[in-house]
Amino acid sequence: MGGIIRRKNSLFVKKPCSLPEKGSADDGLKRSLGPLALLLLGVGSIIGAGIYVLTxxxxxxxxxxxxxFSFVIAGFACVFAGLCYSELASSMPVTGSAYVYAxxxxxxxxxxxxxWLLVLEYGVAGSLVAVGFSGYFVSLLASFGIVIPEALSTPFVQSIPTSGGYSFVAGGGINLIAAIAVLIMATPLLFGLRNFAIVNSSIVLLKILVLLVFVAFGFSSIIPDHFSPLIPENEGGFAYGWQGVFRAASMIFFAYIGFETVSTAAAEAKKPQRDLPIGILGSLAVCTLIYMAVAAVLIGIVPFRELNVPDPLALAVDHIxxxxxxFFVKVGAVIGLTSILMSTCYGQSRIFxxxxxxxxxxxxxxRLHKKHQTPWVGTIIIASCMAFAAGALPITLLGDLIxxxxxxxxxxxxxxxxxxxNTAxxxxxxxxxxxxxxxxxxxxIGYVPAFGIFMCLFMITPLILDLVSKAQNGNPLPVLLLAGFIGVGASIYVFYGYRNSRMGSVESIEVENGVQVISGARS
Structure with missing residues (x-):
């Protein structure tokens, strides 16, 4: 028997590749998702605020x-990450996604x-989607003569357009509609993944239908002059020009993260080695095509300077x-965004x-529910935090953080x-x-992963430069929020995670008859 000695509480102790799979088999989650369900899970996660709001x-x-062009750039960058996710997910089909891979x-x-970074992806993304949901829901109610006070549908921090981009000011309201939406949409997750999958599949089909109908009826209303010039002259900072194109790509980059939600469901996939690549790459390809079609029609109908609203698709249909x-688009957007709220809360709960x-x-x-076998306590905690962020922060700031x-x-x-x-x-x-x-x-060094790293750094550079510029010009809120987020994460690890780490307390890992055996772990 040969031993691999690990220093107790080492910061870089690794979980052997066989252990994640064993842990997944013992965690009590049910394998109930096939390739179609995973594909719909990915599509349902991708199509949301990115196309309904942030476009x-x-x-x-x-x-x-x-x-x-921004959508093309962002989608192109995601292809390389999607391929890497597919290799890792098929090799280590476990709950936890990128966290377990790392x-x-x-x-x-x-x-x-x-x-901790995945909190920005899932938790904050759910908050952003809730803000978009609020915009369409308020607009839908207005169609019936029901007016929601602005103080209950706008966040405490508001985004104000300025030369070179936008700035943030404190307002007097709170987006109560968005906060309530998060809590309601997280409820089905407490009663079992099968129920969630059935609801999600139905919503995804409706959401795709709404977008296809929008494209079909909007195509004939496109005004070619709206595309001239295709890239407006730069007006300073990241306002238009190629600087603006890349800044917009960094803003909407997160809209493609749905394929990662598929990998978080690895422990609940029926045949993960076969189904995960289908779900990840398939959903990415389908949604890229839908994004491009919808964005082209939207820009062709409405002058782009008028699109800084919470419900741009509704505005475009109003022009038609x-x-x-x-009415159909508003209802579809409201229902469609509910699947994103459920998917993001689902993904975050599985990572935690x-x-x-x-x-x-x-x-x-x-802690799993005795009857439904779902992490119900964690889901409630996560949904509550998402609801708070949705009520307080504007969609532009949330998008940048994500x-x-x-x-x-x-x-x-x-x-x-x-x-x-290299190691295995x-x-x-x-x-x-x-x-x-x-x-x-x-x-x-693989060409695909190396280029994926380069594209991610390329995506984030305009965003970081913009945030630094805002801080230097009297708008430090985004930088302060990001610094606070990092500080909270570091504190949790130092005072809890480091002291209670299961792998950190492992003193040795022995290999006996081809099976890795842990010794020295905490009981």
Whole structure:
């Protein structure tokens, strides 16, 4: 028997590749999702605020008609990350997604950093979607003569358009509609994933139908002059020009994260090695096509400077002049965004479930309901935090925070593929990233993951420069929120995760008859 000695409480202790799969088998979650359900889960997660809300804000504030290029750039960057996710998910089909991948390849501290970054992806993304939901819901109620006071449908922090982009000011209201929406949509997750999958599949089909109808009826109303110039002249900062195109791409980058939600369901997939690549890459391809079609029609109908509203698709249909279509789109948007709220809350709860299972978060996040076998306590905590953010913050600020988390997460995932190929070349990989790679002093570096890292850094650069510029010009709120988020995460790890880590207390890992056996772990 050969032993691999691990220092107790090492910051970079790694979880052996066989352990995630075993832990997944023992966590009590049911394998009930097939390839179609995973594909719909991904589509349901991708199609949401990115197309229903942020397309308008990105065009109005940054790119103009050039937002079409922004979608191409963002989607192109996601392809490389999607391929890396597919390899890792098929090799390690476990709950926890990128967090578990990093734990097995890079070590505990990088895994914690990634797990905490995923809060920006899922928790904050759910808050953003709730804000978009609020805009369409208020507009829908207005169609029936029901007027919601502005103080109950606008966030405490408001985004104000300025030359070069936008700034933030404190308002007097709170988006109570968005906060309530989060809590209501998280409720089905408490009663079992099967119920969630059935509801989600129905909503996704309706959502796609709404967008296709919008494209079909809106195509004939496109005004070609709205695309001229395709890239408006820069007006300073990141307002238009190619600077604005790339800034808009960094803003809407997060809108493609739905394929990652598929990987968080690995422990509940019937045949993960086969089904996960189908769900991840399939949903990414389908949604990219839908995004481009809808964005083109939206820009073609409404002058881009008028699109900085919470319900741009409704505004476009109003220009068409078909009352029945306006009502149909509003209803579809309201119902469609509910699936995103459920998907983001679902993804965040499963990531925290995996982190709690490893001792890095309190055990409440992995406490399963006796009857429904769902992490119900963690779901309630997460939904409450999402509701608070949805009520207080504007959609533009939420979008920027999410994109930072997405770019960092995708980069670490790409790096994990490179690391795992070198440390565990014998690991079975039902799906491998294409195009091979090259070696530097014997260390394998894949073309796809390397370019994925480059594209993620390329995506995040305009965003970071813009946030720094805002801070220097008297708008430090985004930087302060990001710094506070990092500080809270560091505190949780130092005072809880580091002390209670299950793998950190492992003193040795022995290999006996091909099976890895932990010794010295906490009871």
């Amino acid at each position: 308008g804000a990105a065009a109005a504030s940054f790119a103009g008609p050039g937002v079409l 734990y097995s390849t890079l070590g505990e501290l990088p895994a914690w950093i990634l797990g 002049g078909k009352p029945w279509l306006l 479930f995996a982190m709690a299972r490893d001792g890095l978060l309190p055990q409440a996040f992995m 994109s930072i988390g997405v770019a960092a997460t995708f980069s670490i995932v790409c790096l994990s593929v490179i690391s795992l190929r 070349p014998e690991l079975e990989r039902p799906f491998k990233v294409p195009f091979g790679g090259f070696r530097i002093r014997g260390y394998w």
